[in-house]
Amino acid sequence: DGGITQSPKYLFRKEGQNVTLSCEQNLNHDAMYWYRQDPGQGLRLIYYSQIVNDFQKGDIAEGYSVSREKKESFPLTVTSAQKNPTAFYLCASRLSGGKTHDTQYFGPGTRLTVL
Amino acid sequence: KQEVTQIPAALSVPEGENLVLNCSFTDSAIYNLQWFRQDPGKGLTSLLLIQSSQREQTSGRLNASLDKSSGRSTLYIAASQPGDSATYLCAVRPMNRDDKIIFGKGTRLHILP
Numbered sequence: 001d002g003g004i005t006q007s008p009k010y011l012f013r014k015e016g017q018n019v020t021l022s023c024e025q026n027l028n029h030d031a032m033y034w035y036r037q038d039p040g041q042g043l044r045l046i047y048y049s050q051i052v053n054d055f056q057k058g059d060i061a062e063g064y065s066v067s068r069e070k071k072e073s074f075p076l077t078v079t080s081a082q083k084n085p086t087a088f089y090l091c092a093s094r095l096s097g098g099k100t101h102d103t104q105y106f107g108p109g110t111r112l113t114v115l
Numbered sequence: 116k117q118e119v120t121q122i123p124a125a126l127s128v129p130e131g132e133n134l135v136l137n138c139s140f141t142d143s144a145i146y147n148l149q150w151f152r153q154d155p156g157k158g159l160t161s162l163l164l165i166q167s168s169q170r171e172q173t174s175g176r177l178n179a180s181l182d183k184s185s186g187r188s189t190l191y192i193a194a195s196q197p198g199d200s201a202t203y204l205c206a207v208r209p210m211n212r213d214d215k216i217i218f219g220k221g222t223r224l225h226i227l228p
Binding site: 004006031040041042043044045048050056058088090092094103104105106107108109111 | 119124149151156157158159160161164204206213214215216218219220221
């Protein structure tokens with residue numbers, strides 16, 4: 001099956017710890033994105049990558065880091081510098097970052113809770 | 116700065132009724148507008164994508180319209196069913212160099228059996 005997978009589904013973190021959320025796609029998409037969703041809120045862009053070995057900050061990048069070493073993978077690290085990390089994290093991909101007419105496909109999400 | 120607003124934030128209607136969800140955006144310079152569905156605790160599923168040159172798109176019982184000049188879009192759901200209960204999000208892709216889309220906060224829809 002083609003699609004986007006995120007793991008784990010639920011993640012618990014102690015204050016001061018870094019955690020990494022996994023996002024993998026087998027759609028052969030060039031562009032990948034990380035969003036954060038808080039209750040009753042829309043999605044806010046954390047980081048995005050249009051090609052391998054390149055990525056850009058979104059609107060709320062502080063306290064987060066990413067890497068894009070492989071086309072299929074775009075892991076997100078939530079660092080201890082992120083003061084309020086409890087949220088629902090969504091990964092998405094798109095066929096081509098340069099085109100304007102195609103849609104983003106979303107993974108099932110990871111719910112991160114800070115204890 | 117592009118902003119996307121969805122009204123109402125929540126809506127409950129009896130099964131079988133037709134309904135309209137609203138989306139407005141502040142800057143008409145967009146490539147496209149998209150409607151997504153999100154079930155509780157799940158990811159987003161694309162429902163309809165309307166290019167800036169188009170006026171509407173249809174898929175089954177869903178019809179989305181776009182009036183770019185007035186900064187508005189509507190999602191029409193015909194003959195609503197309990198399975199339509201979900202949050203519906205509207206998103207626009209602004210005409211700038213950034214590869215971003217801007218989301219509204221969504222309308223939480225509950226269809227009463």
